[in-house]
Amino acid sequence: MCRNDGTPGVRNENMPINLSGPDISQAEIDAVIEVMKSGRLSLGPKIDEFEEKLAAYVGVKHGIAVSSGTCGLHLLIRALGISHGDEVVSTPFSFIASTNCIMFEGATPVLVDIDPVTWNIDASRIEAAITPKTKALIPVDAFGEVAAMEEVEAIAARNNVRIIEDSCEALGATYRGRMAGAFGDAGVFGFYPNKQITTGEGGMITTNDDDIARLCRSMRNQGRDTGMGWLSHERLGYNYRMSDIQAAIGVEQIRRIDEILARRAQVANWYRERLKNESRIEWQHNDPECKRSWFVFVVKLADDYSEHQRNDMIAQLREREIGCSNYFAPIHLQPFYMKQFGFKPGDFPVCERVAARTIALPFHNALTQDEIDQVCTTLESLL
Ligand SMILES: *Cc1c(COP(=O)(O)O)cnc(C)c1O
Numbered sequence: 553m554c555r556n557d558g559t560p561g562v563r564n565e566n567m568p569i570n571l572s573g574p575d576i577s578q579a580e581i582d583a584v585i586e587v588m589k590s591g592r593l594s595l596g597p598k599i600d601e602f603e604e605k606l607a608a609y610v611g612v613k614h615g616i617a618v619s620s621g622t623c624g625l626h627l628l629i630r631a632l633g634i635s636h637g638d639e640v641v642s643t644p645f646s647f648i649a650s651t652n653c654i655m656f657e658g659a660t661p662v663l664v665d666i667d668p669v670t671w672n673i674d675a676s677r678i679e680a681a682i683t684p685k686t687k688a689l690i691p692v693d694a695f696g697e698v699a700a701m702e703e704v705e706a707i708a709a710r711n712n713v714r715i716i717e718d719s720c721e722a723l724g725a726t727y728r729g730r731m732a733g734a735f736g737d738a739g740v741f742g743f744y745p746n747k748q749i750t751t752g753e754g755g756m757i758t759t760n761d762d763d764i765a766r767l768c769r770s771m772r773n774q775g776r777d778t779g780m781g782w783l784s785h786e787r788l789g790y791n792y793r794m795s796d797i798q799a800a801i802g803v804e805q806i807r808r809i810d811e812i813l814a815r816r817a818q819v820a821n822w823y824r825e826r827l828k829n830e831s832r833i834e835w836q837h838n839d840p841e842c843k844r845s846w847f848v849f850v851v852k853l854a855d856d857y858s859e860h861q862r863n864d865m866i867a868q869l870r871e872r873e874i875g876c877s878n879y880f881a882p883i884h885l886q887p888f889y890m891k892q893f894g895f896k897p898g899d900f901p902v903c904e905r906v907a908a909r910t911i912a913l914p915f916h917n918a919l920t921q922d923e924i925d926q927v928c929t930t931l932e933s934l935l
Contacts, residue, residue, distance in 0.1 A: 571875030614765035621742025627654035693722035725845035859908035
C-alpha cells in the first residue's frame, strides 16, 4: 500500500522512499469489488465506460482499451500495415517498447537523435532519415513532455507517412492546446503503476480514424469483428483485451485525473524549487508550447560528470533506500539492437550524452515536502 497521508514532518527516517507508486483511493477499491460481485469480469460494461471517458478526456472519437501500452503499439503497427522491409522512424531516448513494436512485425527501426533541449526526437533531423521504405514515424512524448508534434505532422504530410504518437508517458499533457494522444493517426497510453493513472497493467489506443479503431478492436479480440460469434475470426488477432476489473480501476482514475495531475505537478514544483540554485544539475527544458504532464522527475548531471559517477550516485542513493533509476538507457545500445542493426556507441551522441547523466528521483503522489528535501540533501551531498 502506498502511504498517502501527505502530512509533512511525520516521516519515519528509516522508511525507504520509493521511486514510484500508484495513487489509489477508496473509490478504485470499491469499484473493483463491485465488478467482482457483478460476475462480468471481461467484455463487460466497464470497458466501454473507460474507453468513452478516456477518449472524451483526450478529445478523440475512439478509445480502444488493451492489455498494455506495448500491445497498443503493436496493434497500431499492424493496423497501419507495417511489415517486413518497411522502415519506421523513432527516437533512441525512450522506453524499449516504442521501437520493439516495429520489430514485432519484422520492420526496421530507423532512429533519429534527440533535441538537446527537450530530449524528444529532433524534428529537424527526421526528414533526412526518411527513405522510400519509410511507412511511419513514432515520436515519443518523453517524461510527459509532448514532442514537437505539429512539426512532426507537417513532415509526415509532406512525405506521405503515418504517425503513431507514443503518448504512454503523457496523459493530460498538451501541445499548443491539443492533448497528447490526439496527434497523428493514433496515440497510445500505458497504465502500468508508475504512469499518471494506472489499471495495474493496461493501455489505450486513441484515434479519430474509424478504420484504425475497427481493426484494433478486432485484433485485440482474436480477430473477431463486431457482432461475430466467438469462433468466427475475420483476421489474425490476439488476446490483448483489458479485463473489466482493470477498466473499473481506470474509470475511477480518469474521474480523478485533474486531482492526480495537480498533485504530481505540486511534487515536481517542490523539487524544482528546492533544486533551483543547484548549478550541477540540468533539466529537460519545458517547451513553452507544451503543458507538461509529470510522469517521472528526472535530473541530468552537468556534462563534466561521467556515466560512471552517475551510476555510482544511483547506487549510493539506493543504498540509502532512496529509489532512483537511469531513465532512459539508450535503445540503440541495448545488446539485441546492436547485434541486429549494427548500432554502436557514438551513433546518437546527444541521446548518449543525456542518457549517461540522468537520474530519475522518487516521484509519486504520496511524497511529502520533507521527503523531497531529504532526497535533495542526499543528492547534493553526493554531487
Ligand atoms: C510505459 C511505456 C510504454 C508501454 O508500456 P507497457 O508497460 O506495455 O504498458 C510504451 N512506451 C513508453 C515510452 C512508455 O513509457
